[in-house]
Amino acid sequence: MQPCSREMQAMGIQELQNAAHDDFFDQMLSSLAPSWADLGNPKSPWDLAGKPQEDTSAEYGAPYDESSLLASRLRQHQISGGGGSGESPAAKAMGLPLAHHQQMMLSAGMGRSSAAGAGDGGLIPLPLSLGNGGSSDSRLLVDRSRDEVDAAFKPPNSTGGEGIYNGFTAGSAQRVAQAANQQHFQGAPIPSQSFGAAPPSGGAATQQPAAAPPRQRVRARRGQATDPHSIAERLRRERIAERMKALQELVPNANKTDKASMLDEIIDYVKFLQLQVKVLSMSRLGGAAAVAPLVADVSSEAGRSGGGGGGGSDSLAVTEHQVAKLMEEDMGSAMQYLQGKGLCLMPISLASAISSATARPTAGLIPPSLNNNNNNNGGGGGVDGPPSPSMSVLTVQSAMATGSDTMKDAASVSKP
């Protein structure tokens, strides 16, 4: 990767090898030897490139082999398909042992560069990833094998054309910057972008040692996925995790550690809030924003309905009459009528309990029609007969909604 590319840049692999001498790099280079053996059909340019490596021992054998095999197969394909002539000068000129990925990319690059006549100067292809994340490497290689040489760089970067290298490096630079990973790419964009211009080998060389130690640490970690897909996946997971944490603060009972139960809790809470809105909107019928208009409405409504119900001085009595009449025909309409007034039905026992709790002087109730055999204490005459004279209707708001504020909300609507 970067050391290799820089080497290519500087054309002095030996010195750069010494400069960037990390273990991984050695392993990479040494892995060329077994891969060469695997190939079995040495091509001339590659041979040239491979020669300096033969002396090194293969330290890095096993985990690298399958990707090497794939790489070799792909290379053959690309060599045959791509610029067979183009690659040789570059490889020869480089005179350095490249990893398979690098060589493939080089050949691919050569194919294109020869078309554009760019030569070998500005064409240093960046290997996407070396060694580390062998699976990702092989995947990339396989992808490339399927497509054209042009399309070979689609997985890393979707730009095409001659500017693919610069574009590729730029794209990978962005992606890397987003990922904020100490990956192979990290050092790569910096030197690679200089490829298009006159490659400052000195700058690359100096950057190398500084960037080498962190890169070395990252590279040495086996099994660390380095392709853009897993990086994006990791980003996405982190984003989801922090949003779940923010939701945890909003939702009560959010001490669940499990994501599934947390989602359940969130869903239940949203449903609960929506139900609260619905109930509150029903309970507010007959009311207005300000208190004064509300009272007027209530009295006017009671008066209106009372007029139809056969008058009593007490509008509440009128209300009761009305409710009783409605209950005879249809319970639902009776309930709706009550709800329109902000009233509700409740058992007499409960009403008396509430009234005593709130210490109201007189607490009367509209008894439920279900309990016709109730005592006539609080005006059981809703169905049977005229209610007791001094009766106030308890409005129990939000008994359904909050449950906790029942006492507080119980108000007596006394007649003016």
Place this chain on the structure above:
Amino acid sequence: MKGGNPNPNPNSNPKKPLLANHFIQALTRINLAAQTSSTRQRSHCIKRAAYVSMACAAGSRRAWSRAMLQKIRLRSRVLRLPGDRRSIVSVVRREENRADVLRKLLPGGQAMEFSSLLEETASYIQYLSAQVRLMQTIVDSMFG
């Protein structure tokens, strides 16, 4: 005025007065026209006014508020038959996971990916709870 909210919300922000204003205005408007409509219709109008004021307070920054305003304005003209909805639901309900359930709850949630769904849910919960608190406060102040 925040609608007289007695519980200072740690997440409170200057959007709450907007919420209260819009909602109270809508309530007044509904009650002026109260004589002509039935009880159920008025409750429906109040509920819709609640959601509209929520969406207006949230503005067009939020996907759910935009979707909600669209839906409400559409629904005020076209009334869907409850019958056809039921037949569709029975087919879909097989493979619902939690994310799908949340998507159904949240306005405009169908077209979101999961991370933005969570974010929108957080904002939606914030506004919903503010609206509920507002309505509760109004009720309390009237009937308390």
